[in-house]
Amino acid sequence: MNLELLTTLRQQNPIVFNVANFVTVQDVANGLNALGASPIMSAEVAEAESLVTIAGAVCLNLGTLTTRQIAQMQTVGRIANQQATPIVFDPVAVGAVPYRLQVAQDLLADFQVTVIRGNAGEIAALAGVDWQAKGIDAGTGGGDLIAIAKACAQKYHCVVVLSGPTDVITDGIRVTQVHNGTELFQLHVGSGDLLSSLVAAFAAIESTDSYTAAGVAAVVLAGTGELVADQLTAERPGTFAVGLIDKLHLVTEKELAQIAKYDE
Ligand SMILES: Nc1ncnc2c1ncn2[C@@H]1O[C@H](COP(=O)(O)OP(=O)(O)O)[C@@H](O)[C@H]1O
Ligand SMILES: Cc1ncsc1CCOP(=O)(O)O
Numbered sequence: 001m002n003l004e005l006l007t008t009l010r011q012q013n014p015i016v017f018n019v020a021n022f023v024t025v026q027d028v029a030n031g032l033n034a035l036g037a038s039p040i041m042s043a044e045v046a047e048a049e050s051l052v053t054i055a056g057a058v059c060l061n062l063g064t065l066t067t068r069q070i071a072q073m074q075t076v077g078r079i080a081n082q083q084a085t086p087i088v089f090d091p092v093a094v095g096a097v098p099y100r101l102q103v104a105q106d107l108l109a110d111f112q113v114t115v116i117r118g119n120a121g122e123i124a125a126l127a128g129v130d131w132q133a134k135g136i137d138a139g140t141g142g143g144d145l146i147a148i149a150k151a152c153a154q155k156y157h158c159v160v161v162l163s164g165p166t167d168v169i170t171d172g173i174r175v176t177q178v179h180n181g182t183e184l185f186q187l188h189v190g191s192g193d194l195l196s197s198l199v200a201a202f203a204a205i206e207s208t209d210s211y212t213a214a215g216v217a218a219v220v221l222a223g224t225g226e227l228v229a230d231q232l233t234a235e236r237p238g239t240f241a242v243g244l245i246d247k248l249h250l251v252t253e254k255e256l257a258q259i260a261k262y263d264e
């Protein structure tokens with residue numbers, strides 16, 4: 001696990017272009033900024049080419065999609081492919097809403113994404129595996145999460161991050177599991193959206209492959225959340241969210257290396 005990428009990210013301060021949802025947009029912008037990336041959000045298709053051109057990576061989030069936003073994502077995705085800019089795709093709630101699943105499948109057929117980041121319910125839906133997703137949450141299912149993540153990666157020819165109590169990162173062959181985290185992430189809406197954008201931030205680092213970027217992003221977010229939770233005396237989701245932004249700014253490679261728990 002190349003945690004030195006955290007220092008590189010802070011040195012390079014890459015621009016991450018987000019087509020965000022309207023629920024968590026500010027958390028995502030502040031999380032990226034606190035860590036050391038440079039966020040920019042846009043809802044306007046006319047500036048798609050300019051924004052892809054200045055960005056090191058793009059993050060497309062389906063959380064509050066509209067017909068206009070789907071058209072914007074198509075344009076952004078196609079331009080990013082032309083410019084070889086990494087695309088991270090967050091298929092919010094595709095396991096719970098058939099319309100969203102169809103939109104996600106259409107977008108994934110339209111351009112090539114670099115990383116798909118979703119919870120078990122979302123990745124299972126894309127992989128075509130039976131699962132009971134619950135709204136934006138993972139829900140319940142009985143399948144093998146590694147097999148589901150691999151099937152999704154092979155189907156869409158990309159890296160997949162299946163997040164949850166253990167984050168599974170795979171390119172369809174290799175598998176990394178990250179065991180860090182805290183249940184407090186589930187009490188703060190937007191944790192997954194932030195992870196998707198942090199994956200984009202690490203993928204934006206020059207000469208970094210997307211599998212490595214995804215693994216480091218998972219350790220950085222889950223590990224930082226764990227460090228914050230360890231300092232709390234009770235379950236305080238509001239305090240956790242504020243503490244997470246502060247700690248994303250302050251956390252060091254050394255602190256993360258001491259607590260990182262992963263198998264590769
Ligand atoms: N029960 C849990 N224990 C530890 N970490 C968790 C838990 N649930 C989620 N996380 C962490 O929360 C972050 C967001 O993941 P997740 O909750 O799966 O996304 P989403 O918000 O899209 O459903 C990830 O960093 C993941 O490791
Ligand atoms: C509540 C909600 N509704 C539509 S998008 C969204 C936020 C989803 O955030 P996350 O997937 O990171 O929990």
Ligand SMILES: [Mg+2]
Pocket residue numbers: 092093118119136192193
């Ligand atoms: Mg989500």
